[in-house]
Amino acid sequence: MSSSPSVKALAFDVFGTVVDWRGSIARDIEAFAQARGVALDGAAFADAWRAGYQPAMQRVRSGDLPWMKIDALHRLILDGLVDRFGLRSLDEADLDHVNRVWHRLDPWADSVEGLSMLKRRFVVTPLSNGNFSLLIAMAKRAGLPWDCIVSAELFRHYKPDRETYLGTADLLGIAPDELMLVAAHPDDLRAARSCGLATGYVVRPLEFGPGRPPYAVTDGEFDVVATDFVDLATRLAPDR
Amino acid sequence: MSSSPSVKALAFDVFGTVVDWRGSIARDIEAFAQARGVALDGAAFADAWRAGYQPAMQRVRSGDLPWMKIDALHRLILDGLVDRFGLRSLDEADLDHVNRVWHRLDPWADSVEGLSMLKRRFVVTPLSNGNFSLLIAMAKRAGLPWDCIVSAELFRHYKPDRETYLGTADLLGIAPDELMLVAAHPDDLRAARSCGLATGYVVRPLEFGPGRPPYAVTDGEFDVVATDFVDLATRLAPDR
Numbered sequence: 001m002s003s004s005p006s007v008k009a010l011a012f013d014v015f016g017t018v019v020d021w022r023g024s025i026a027r028d029i030e031a032f033a034q035a036r037g038v039a040l041d042g043a044a045f046a047d048a049w050r051a052g053y054q055p056a057m058q059r060v061r062s063g064d065l066p067w068m069k070i071d072a073l074h075r076l077i078l079d080g081l082v083d084r085f086g087l088r089s090l091d092e093a094d095l096d097h098v099n100r101v102w103h104r105l106d107p108w109a110d111s112v113e114g115l116s117m118l119k120r121r122f123v124v125t126p127l128s129n130g131n132f133s134l135l136i137a138m139a140k141r142a143g144l145p146w147d148c149i150v151s152a153e154l155f156r157h158y159k160p161d162r163e164t165y166l167g168t169a170d171l172l173g174i175a176p177d178e179l180m181l182v183a184a185h186p187d188d189l190r191a192a193r194s195c196g197l198a199t200g201y202v203v204r205p206l207e208f209g210p211g212r213p214p215y216a217v218t219d220g221e222f223d224v225v226a227t228d229f230v231d232l233a234t235r236l237a238p239d240r
Numbered sequence: 241m242s243s244s245p246s247v248k249a250l251a252f253d254v255f256g257t258v259v260d261w262r263g264s265i266a267r268d269i270e271a272f273a274q275a276r277g278v279a280l281d282g283a284a285f286a287d288a289w290r291a292g293y294q295p296a297m298q299r300v301r302s303g304d305l306p307w308m309k310i311d312a313l314h315r316l317i318l319d320g321l322v323d324r325f326g327l328r329s330l331d332e333a334d335l336d337h338v339n340r341v342w343h344r345l346d347p348w349a350d351s352v353e354g355l356s357m358l359k360r361r362f363v364v365t366p367l368s369n370g371n372f373s374l375l376i377a378m379a380k381r382a383g384l385p386w387d388c389i390v391s392a393e394l395f396r397h398y399k400p401d402r403e404t405y406l407g408t409a410d411l412l413g414i415a416p417d418e419l420m421l422v423a424a425h426p427d428d429l430r431a432a433r434s435c436g437l438a439t440g441y442v443v444r445p446l447e448f449g450p451g452r453p454p455y456a457v458t459d460g461e462f463d464v465v466a467t468d469f470v471d472l473a474t475r476l477a478p479d480r
Binding site for chain 2: 071123131132133134135136139140146147148149153154171173174
């Protein structure tokens with residue numbers, strides 16, 4: 001496995017690749033609900049919330065909904081889960097706090113160390129469907145050492161729309177093949193590759209909880225495959 | 241002097257406010273020209289280059305030129321200075337290197353320390369007419385600890401167009417009066433204030449070289465006036 005020596009910047013998918021959305025939401029909301037006297041299965045709640053994510057973005061893509069930030073889409077989905085998870089007693093301030101749990105996601109154990117190593121050699125940026133302010137709040141809380149913030153919000157297109165990958169390269173002032181998308185999701189990587197980006201696949205077997213089968217990928221399909229961000233740094237910048 | 245307790249983020253003008261463009265360009269280009277056998281007055285060269293800046297942006301604003309990144313505008317101006325400053329012997333690679341001196345500007349002595357202090361309490365971002373990749377390269381080289389990068393490029397409008405100030409607040413997910421523009425230039429601050437932003441005036445008496453008269457400002461015109469970024473941090477976040 002090798003990558004083009006011309007790669008100058010790495011753009012990271014965030015939800016699942018940099019941060020553990022499922023575990024973070026389960027812990028945070030289970031504790032919050034308990035403090036409000038509600039018994040809630042945090043993991044089931046996280047899964048139900050995330051299940052609404054792709055369909056909600058598709059409604060924007062199709063024109064059924066206007067462009068909106070992920071904060072607003074998350075809230076739309078959350079409002080549909082309130083009854084099912086027994087959260088009717090929560091007031092508006094509570095629901096806003098719950099909705100912003102996506103700003104409070106914890107990184108995987110290797111994320112900060114790996115990003116810090118990679119930052120010495122590359123420009124490191126998120127490329128996430130999460131909105132700009134969400135990504136800033138997350139980075140400040142978790143200590144993610146980004147060089148900048150790139151969100152789908154800047155292009156008013158969600159991944160995997162081409163505008164996001166090509167728009168990131170343009171903002172960074174580099175050619176598409178000088179930009180590597182790093183993601184735990186083969187579909188994201190394949191869309192980036194079709195735009196001419198380099199690809200780095202980082203396996204996150206626990207994203208959806210334990211015991212899930214790995215994604216089917218073809219040998220050599222991606223430029224680099226790594227077990228975590230420190231491994232990725234060792235492969236891309238072995239001299240650092 | 242006091243500021244609204246509701247300010248959550250600080251957006252900084254960059255050229256002249258965070259970095260010493262004149263001194264940096266003079267040093268860098270004078271040395272580079274000398275290595276190419278050209279004797280050049282670095283300060284005069286910096287002043288001539290900067291003098292083309294506002295007129296060039298105005299050509300874009302008026303539609304005489306299409307939207308372009310500042311890198312491209314800087315190059316346009318530079319090409320007009322080549323004969324005057326005896327730089328005809330420079331080849332394309334040399335001219336590109338000279339043009340990117342704007343990526344290599346040195347911060348004022350207090351900039352990194354002050355930003356680091358302010359970052360503990362506020363979101364800190366540039367809001368510059370410099371393009372996105374220029375601001376990243378500058379930050380990596382100078383160690384500017386931004387939480388994100390905001391460039392006029394994101395809005396396809398240069399300051400002082402309203403889209404830049406209001407667009408920054410929108411990206412940060414805050415109201416205009418929760419955002420403070422920090423700048424060494426009263427015109428920039430006045431435009432921000434007219435959009436409802438808070439304003440922080442930092443005096444940079446050496447921006448255009450020694451012996452220049454200070455800007456005329458009215459007492460109380462801006463929410464905060466500071467002598468440098470450490471002073472600004474002390475005024476805005478005295479408990480840190």
